[in-house]
Amino acid sequence: MENPLLKPFDTPFDSVPFHRIKPEHFKPAILHLIEAAKKEIDAIVHQPAAADFANTIAALEHAGKQLNIASATFFNLDAAETNDEIQQLAQELSPLLAEYSNDIMLNEALFQRVKQVHDEADESALSAEEVRLLDKTYKGFVRNGALLSAEDKEQLRDIDKQLATLTTKFAQNVLQETNAYQLQLTDQGQLAGLPDSVVAAARAEAEKRQLDGWVFTLHFPSFVPFMKYAANRELRRELYMASTTRALKPNEYNNEGIIREIVKLRERRAKLLGFGTHADFVLQERMAASPAIVASFLDDLLRKAKPYATGEIAKLQALAEKDGIAPLMPYDHAYYAEKLREATFRLSDETLKPYFPLPQVLEAAFDAASRLYGLVFELRTDIPTYHPEVTVYEVLENGEHKALLYTDWHPREGKRAGAWMTAFRGQWKEDGRQVRPHISIVCNFSRPTGDTPSLLTFNEVTTLFHEFGHALHGMLADTVFESLSGTNVYWDFVELPSQFMENYCYEKEFLQSFAHHYQTGEPLPDEEIDKIVAAANFMEGYQTMRQLGFGLLDMAYHTGRLKGDLPIEQFEKETIKETLLYPDVPGTAQSPSFSHIFAGGYSAGYYSYKWAEVLDADAFAYFRETGIFNADTAAKFKALLASGGTVDPMELYIRFRGRKPEPDALLKRAGLL
Template sequence: MDNPLLKPFGTPFDSIPFQALKPAHFKPAILQLIEEAKQEINAIVSNPSTPDFANTIAAMDYAGKQLNIVSAAFFNLDAAETNDEIQQLAQELSPVLAEYSNDIMLNEGLFQRIKQVHDAVNESALTGEEARLLDKTYKGFARNGALLSAEDKEKLREIDKQLATLTMKFSQNVLQETNAYHLHILDKKQLAGLPDSILAAAKAEAEKRQLEGWVFTLHFPSFVPFMKYAANRDLRKELYLASATRALKANEYNNEGIVRDIVALRDRRAKLLGFGTHADFVLQERMASSPAIVLDFLHDLLQKAKPHAIQEVTKLQALAEADGISTTMPYDHAYYAEKLRETTFNLSEEALKPYFPLPQVLEAAFDAASRLYGLIFELRTDIPTYHPEVVVYEVLENGQHKALLYTDWHPREGKRAGAWMTAYRGQWKENDQQVRPHISIVCNFARPVGEVPSLLTFNEVTTLFHEFGHALHGMLADTTFESLSGTNVYWDFVELPSQFMENYCYEKDFLRSFARHHQTGEPLPEEEIDKIVAAANFMEGYQTVRQLGFGLLDMAYHTGKLSPDISVEQFEKDTVRDTQLYPDVSGTAQSTSFSHIFAGGYSAGYYSYKWAEVLDADAFSYFKETGIFNPETAAKFKALLSSGGTIDPMELFIRFRGRRPEPQALLKRAGLVA
């Protein structure tokens, strides 16, 4: 079979040749590229020259580049445009790639060369980036079993193969359960409270399924507005239960056993490597360096936020009681929060949507990047894509090519829920030549309906800016070695660039520049802008406590707290009890669909969202002091972004801010202190 993945792509900027690809191309390509990468590693091991930085450490970073690109394309497709064939291939290829990774990490000859360089090198002879790569490489091997006995290395291999299979299966089960459910309504009276735009989308979904009436799903653009606006409490409860029981039901997609197996395997792996728990293992390479530091951080924030959260929920309960509801439940929260927002600020998310058409919001993000960092985004129609809805931009700086940016905005059956940034190719320098990155943003915003463009809620506006912040981290990357480039930083630092960009959505002058009605071009009225800014901290106590609950649950799973004699549901409820603001709903759990920690990269790291909020609030307060588009401040922040992982993140922050981060800026911004 002629395989387009095994020859020069022949596309602009060597972008992935999606137009020529079939799922069947991936397995033979990945298997062949694994063999080629192994040969590159063998050449390093058998090199007769004395091991040094160039022939061992740098050579390793350059090995397997094509395998990285092809496997990234495959797993990005599995997340954004999957099907049964791709899912089956993912089950087959995940353990194979885990085995390949272990073949490298447990290669005794390779590690001896790395150790020799590590032990003998004079660090003053290396650049700062080279010293950082040497340290990262040595630690990476040690943390992945290089110091183990032959017998324990085999145990580690088996654990990693099982984990690769289980995390993939977890993700696929959540997607199956998300797609399996829909709420079909024939009587329009049951849809009281829902805005016309949401009804139109639900009608279009029904027509797509060749059904009468209206259809609502568990995908965010359908689920969230239903929970927020539907007056029918029984239907809110039904939709909530469908979401909160995903992969928890007694069927083939149940994730309870998988959760237990993943937790147990991670714990065994950590102990095999000499760590007390998986969290100890993970946090050795984080700004927050131990479980105790993370837990202190979470509990300290909880103490400050919970009184505010209780006050907020009490106000919602008063509204619910006026409707005859004696006990407010989780499926009431979004509905009454929206009512409270409307009465407190006279602010309706739905009424704002016509002022935030997707193309306009994206243009505003591009404008911010241009004013801050001098980037220009030009539409390219000649770059192959994996779906007709995907749009690609060439990113330019001073007229020179900087990156490609793929954008994929709308939900599909083959796309997992949520929003994320990823890369098809990283950034590095080789033979004095720049290899520039190919970055992607994937979201799940409502599709255009008829002549009406995709209209974003204000929350979705901030989501777009968040993912665009991650994308900028990737696009501005300027390092020599790919493994230190872009978002290859400590996990509790990686959310700084994304959360930083959200701040611009609350700046009045900037909002005025792009919030215009999609039909009339009228600017968003000044009083509405004032309300958005005034409502910035709306339900902040509740949202903070909810996030802290997720962080505490993550830490409990990964510090050995799960025992065999307690159900996953009960363990979760016991763990988050202090963060719970509504009564339990029996038979529900977040854990079985908690993809961030069981299928993403956030295990023992979910706390990092809040940790990074401290960094981003403090960073943006500096911009507020100097001007939100101040060129000198922006140049300093651009240097932070482009440095990737070449410098310790605390040092990077201090270089930018002139001091260590202080939490006061976050507490003040969140309204948790005066």
């Protein structure tokens, strides 16, 4: 069988030839490429010349490039366009790739060469980036078991294979539970409060499923507006329960046992490597260098934000009491928050949506990138995609090719929930040649219906800008080595570029440039823009408490606090009780669907969203001082983005800002001071 993953990609910019790839190609290709990469490693190990930077560190950096692209392609499909066959393959391939990674990291002869370069290299003869890569490579080996005994190395291999399988299974269970649920309504009276656009989308969903009436799901574009607008409290409760019991029910998709195993294995792994906890292991390579620093950061925010949050909930309770509702429950929050927002600011998402059609918002993001960094985005119809809904743009700078950007906007059965940026290929330089990145943004925005384009809520507008900020980090990458390129930075620094871009959504002049009614072309009235700006901090206390709850829960799991057979629900609620603003709803928990920490890269790192908010608030304050599109300030920030992980993040930030970030910048912006 001819395998397109094993041949040169005869496509524009060597883009992935999705039109030729079938699921059955992945396993043989990845197995073959693992063997090919092992031969490259053997060549480094058996290199007759003494170990030096070029023949060991740089050679290791360039090994397995084709395998990286094939596996990135596979796992991106598993996230955005999966099916039963791909999910089964993920279960098979994840442990094999973990084993391959360990074959490198636990290769004693290879490590001895790396150690020799690390111990003996004349760093003055190396570039700053080469010194950074040398340090990262050596630490990578040590942090992945190179100094362990033979017996402990075998234990580590076994742990990593188990973790690869369990984290994959966790994500698959969440997707299965999300897809399995539907709320079918056949009585029009049950739709009270729901805007016409939400009803139309639910009708289209019912038709797609060949059902009568209207269907609502747990996918973001269906779930969120239902919780926000549905007047029927019992139905809101039903949808809330469905969401907060995903992978918690007593069925084959229950994730409680998987959570225990993942937590236990991560702790065992950390202890094997000489760390007290998984959080100690993770935070050694973060700006927040220890669990104590993270705890202090979260506790400080909690202390300052809680009075504001409780005040916000009191206002909602007063509003709900007019409807005879007391106490207010979690499934009432979005509904009464929207009512209060409309009453306070006369601002309604449904009123705003016609001014934010998806194509216009995307063009605005492109415009911001053009004004800040000189980038141009040109639609390409000759580049293969993995689904007809995916669109590809060529990114140009001064007429030169800079990157490819894939965009995938709408929910499908084979796509996991949420929004993310990823890459099919990173950026690096080799033999004087620039290899440019292929970046992808994946979201779950409402579909177009009939003649109506996809209309975004303002929250979705900020989501698009957030992911586009990550994409810019990838697209502007300009380093020699891929492992130091783009988003390959400390995890608590990676959210700076994304959260930075969200700030533009609240800038009046910028909003005026693109918020135009999709039918009439009329600009969004100035008074509405003023309301958006005024409402920027609405429910900020509540949102901060929610984020802090997730951060505290993550740290509790990864600092050894889950003991014995304490039920996951009980552990969760005891851990985050200081952040909870509503009465408990028995039988619910977020942990079994907390994919960020159990299936993504955020374990012992969820705090980084708030940590990076301090950086982005301080960074944007600088733009405000100099002008939000000031060329000199933008050039400095572009240099920060282009540098990736080649420089310590704090040093990189100081180069941009001229000083360290001010911790109170976030609290000032959020109105919590």
